[in-house]
Amino acid sequence: MNIYDIAKLSGVSIATVSRVVNGSPRVSEKTKQKVLAVMKENDYTPNVFARGLGLDSMKTVGIICPNIADSYMAKAVAYLESSLHSYGYDCILGCSGFGQEEKQNYVNMLLSKRIDTLVLVGSTYAGNGKDEYDTDYIREAAKKTPVFMINGRVRGDNIYCACADDYQATYEVTKSMIRRGRERILFMYDSDSFSGRQKMKGYEAALADAGYPIRGELKFRTKNDIEYTKNLLLEYSRTLEFDGVLATEDAMAIGAVKYAKVKAISVPEELSISGYNDSIMAISSEPELTSVDSKLNVLCKTTVDHMISLLEKQEEIEKNVVVPCEIVKRCTTDF
Structure with a gap:
């Protein structure tokens, strides 16, 4: 039995139980007695050391x-x-x-x-x-x-x-590329994490709103590594056509910049590229990388x-x- 169990049984918040335990005056007498009754019924004793400090905290x-x-x-x-x-x-x-x-x-x-x-x-x-x-x-x-x-x-x-509002950020980047005439935007990602899924949903929503198809071959999984991404793009360059890149990490986006240099593709005239997280790599890249600051x-x-x-x-x-x-x-x- 712990403070969270007491809160649930009492029908109050954890903060309210904490106030009762520490003798706070910010609890009504009725609520205080209800919590104390639940504590007594379940033989709950707050941590003596923490209570002796007047805090339910070890800092x-x-x-x-x-x-x-x-x-x-x-x-x-x-x-x-x-x-x-x-x-x-x-x-x-x-x-x-x-x-x-x-x-x-x-x-x-x-x-x-x-x-x-x-x-x-x-x-x-x-x-x-x-x-x-x-x-x-x-x-x-x-x-x-x-x-x-x-x-x-x-x-x-x-x-x-x-x-971070990753959905809205990737929606806006994709939408901005579409406005500039990009029709085949490559989405590069390295995981199926919560954040990665939100970013992909934003990308897909922007394509759908513009009436563009969501192409499976343009959802490109790679590693969050510059050289690996560059080499993988070079490997697929004969079959993979794209005029925009939205990467979920800056390192992958810089891999695309390096790929463009090897292929003599002009950035951003022929290929628009955006990274994510606005890391130090974004301003170390040549040219400097557009990126999403995830705050x-x-x-x-x-x-x-x-x-x-x-x-x-x-x-x-x-x-x-x-x-x-x-x-x-x-x-x-x-x-």
Whole structure:
């Protein structure tokens, strides 16, 4: 029996139970007595150490990402750690990889450290969209501590998600290319993650709205690697015709830029190219790369601010936040 069970049985929020446990005056006497009765009936005793501090907190947050070597993940962890330190919280970091068992093991490992809350960075934790069971471990974790997800969405109690509006961003990029006369836009992606699926839906919707067919051969799976993508495009160049490229990562888009250089294709006159995440690679490319700024800093700040509101101010917070993206136009597109 834990605080989440007490909240469910009492028909109140976790924040309300926390207020009762810590003697907050912000609870009506009727609600207080109802919660206390449920606690007594179920022999629930709050953590003595935490209660002695006057806080239901160890001031420690667990952060899990698949791979800290990835620039997106590294930036996210840096943003989160800086924001959390400003509130006096420490962090424990785990890099889980992408395997289902590894992700579950890392979640359980951090839960054993008596963390106040858990942050999962990256849409891989939202599963593949086909099997509900592959996110069951997150719902189980949320029974023990609040779970915050960055750029992934999982339904369940005590789970809070902040996502970039990837659907709208790829819709707008695709629509802009179509307006400039592009008819065969190549969509390059490297995963079927939650974010990847949203991006593909935006791309498909823009094509459909323009009356263009959605061509399977123009949905091109590759690796998030510059040379690999360049070489794969060269391999398929005899059979694959396209006049626009929308990549879900900057490295893949730069692979397309390098492909165009080898093939002596003029960018953006003959081939329009856009990347995603507006990484340092976008301005290191020649020509500089148009890219979507997915507002990772805003996602991380929003997550931490909401976390503090939940943990310390005991306020109700929004479960699903969607942050608009920005298309940063540079030299690889003509829109």
